[in-house]
Amino acid sequence: MAVKDDIRSAARRPAKESGVYFAVSACSVIAVLLLWWTASRNPWVNPLFLPSPADVWSAFADIAREGYKGSTMLAHIGASLRRIFTALLLVFVTAVPLGILCGRNRLIRAVFDPFIEFYRPLPPLAYYSLLVLWFGIQDTSKVILLFLSGFAPMFIAAVYSARRIPADRINGARSLGANGFRLYAFVIFPSCLPDLLTGLRTAVGVTYATLVAAEMVAAVSGIGWMVLDASKYLRSDIIYAAIIIMGIIAILIDSAIRLLIRKVSPWIES
Amino acid sequence: MCAPIEAASAAGLAEPVRPALSAPPSRAADTAGIRLTDISLTYRQGSSPVQVLQGINLALEPDEFACVLGPSGCGKSSLMNIMAGYLKPTGGSVRINGSLHTKPNPQVGVVFQHANLFPWLSIAGNVAFGLRMAGVPRKERKRRAAEYLALVGLEHAAELLPHQLSGGMKQRAALARTLAAEPSIVLMDEPFSALDALTRESMQLHLRSIWQRTRKCIFFITHDVDEALLLGRRILVMQPGPGRIVQNFANPLFREQSGASFDELRAGKEFAALRRQLIALIAGDNTAK
DSSP: OHHHHHHHHHHOOOHHHHHHEEEEEEEHHHHHHHHHHHHHTTTSSSSTOOOOOOHHHHHHHHHHHHHHBOOOOHHHHHHHHHHHHHHHHHHHHHHHHHHHHHHHHHHHHHHHHHHHHHHSSSHHHHHHHHHHHHHHHSSHHHHHHHHHHHHHHHHHHHHHHHHOOOHHHHHHHHHOOOOOOHHIIIHHHHHHHHHHHHHHHHHHHHHHHHHHTTTTTTTSSHHHHHHHHHTHHHHHTHHHHHHHHHHHHHHHHHHHHHHHHHHHHTSSOO | OOOOHHHHHHOOOOSOOTTTOOOOOSSSSSSSSEEEEEEEEEEEEEEEEEEEEEEEEEEEEETEEEEEOOTTTTTTTHHHHHHHSSSSSSSEEETTTEEESOOOTOOOOOOOOOOOOOOSOOOOHTTTHHHHHHOOOHHHHHHHHHHHHHHTOOOOOOOOOGGGSOHHHHHHHHHHHHTTTTOEEEEEEEEETTTTTHHHHHHHHHHHHHHHHHHHHEEEEEEEEEHHHHHOOOEEETTTTTEEEEEEEEEEOOTTOOSSSSHHHHHHHHHHHHHHOOOOOHHHHHHHO
C-alpha cells in the first residue's frame, strides 16, 4: 500500500522529489567510482583490464593536451560527430517524409515495406564491405553506413506515428479546409513530431552504436577509431578514457533531444 | 402512415408531423439551406450487404437547429459522416445552398464528441486554423479569432494550449474553431456526451445563445432526449434496420425569444409528455426489431 502511494505521489509531483532521485543516482555513481578506485588501488584486477582512475584521467589529460596520433582530441570528436550528424540529417530528411507517406498510404507502404523489413535486422557490418566497394574508403561510405543504421528506426517511428493519428483529427482538419500538401505540413507532420523526435533518439543510439564499426576501416580520425587504435597497443587507459568521452557525448545528445521533445510537445508527459 | 407518427400526434405536437419518406415541401427559394436527397448507404460484411441507411430525405433551413435522436446503430453517425463528406453514400446526394457536396470542405463544419483540438497550437491558433487554410492574412485572422473566442467566452484563454483547458472549455474552443471557418452548417456529433452533467448544462445554454446570435444551421446528434427537447427547433428521430428518419417535427417547446430557463422548460407538463413519447419511440422500436 505504502509503496503504491509513494509511486503515485512521485508521479504527481515529480519536481519536488526528482531532487531526491538525482541525489541517489549521484551517490550510486560515486560508489561505483570508489569501488573502481579501491579495486585498482589494491590490485584485485590486472591494471591491463582495469587501469586506475588516475591512469585514465592522465590518459585523458594527455590526449586533451597533445592530441592522439596527429589530431587533437576535439578534432577526433568533431570528425565522429560530423559523420553522425550528417547521417542523422540525411535520415531525418528521407525517413520522415517516406515514413509518413507509407503510414498514410497502404499502397506506398506495400512498395517499400519488403526492402526495409529485409535490411532492418541485418547487422551493419555485414554489408559494410559492400558500401566500401561502392563508395570508397573515404567518409562517404562511413556516413552511408551510419545513415542505413539510423534509417530503419526513424522510418518505423514515422510510419507508426502517421498511422495512429486519430481519424477525427484528419477529418476535422479537412473540414477546416486543409487538403493535400497543407494537410501534411500543418496537421500530419506536427501530429507526428513528438514521435519523430522519440524515433530520432533511437536512431541516435543505433547510429552511435555503429560508429566504431564505421571507423574501423581506413580511418585516421574519430573517437571510435581512437578506441580501436588504442586497443592495438593495449592502451586500456586510452580505451577507457575514449569510452567515457563517448558515453558523455551520447548523454548530452540524448538530453538535448529530450529537451527538444519537451519544448515542442509540452502536452505529453515524459 | 406508420405507428410512430400516430404516437407522436397523440403526444399533442403543435405542428402536423411530416412523414420522413415523403418529399420535402417545395419552397420558393429552394436552393438555400441543406438538402439530402434519397441518401442510402450499404456496405459489405463478408458476402452479405448491410444496409445502414435507406431513403433519407431531409431539407434544413439555413438557420435551422435540428436535433437528431435515435438508438445506437440507427446510422445517425453514418449520416453525419456523409453530410460532412467523410463517407460516400451508396446513393443519393447532399446539396448545400444548391451545390453538390461530396468532399469535406469549410462549408460544412464539424464538432466531434471529443474536442479534437490541435495540441501544438494555442487556443487562438486553433480557432484561426480554418482562416489560415483559407489564406486570410495574419492580422485579420487574429482579429476574427478573438471575435469567435469572445463568442464562446474564452477570450482569456487565447494563448493557452489545449491541454491546459478543462473539458468544457476545450469543447467551446472546438465550437469557436468550427464557427470561425464560417460554415453554412455545423454538424455536431454528441458534442457534450463526454462532459459531466453540470458542464453539459452550461454548454447547452452556451450553444443556445450562440445559435440565437449566429443563426447558423446546426445538425446536432444526441442520444439525450432532454437535450434534444431543450435545444432543438426541429427534432428528427431515426430508427435502425435500415437507418431512416421516422419522425421530423418542429419542437413545440421551442420559443424563438427564449426567456424560459431550462429548469422551467423541464418542469412543464408538455415536456414530460413529449419526453415520454420520444423515449418510448426510441426504445420501443429498438426492442421490436
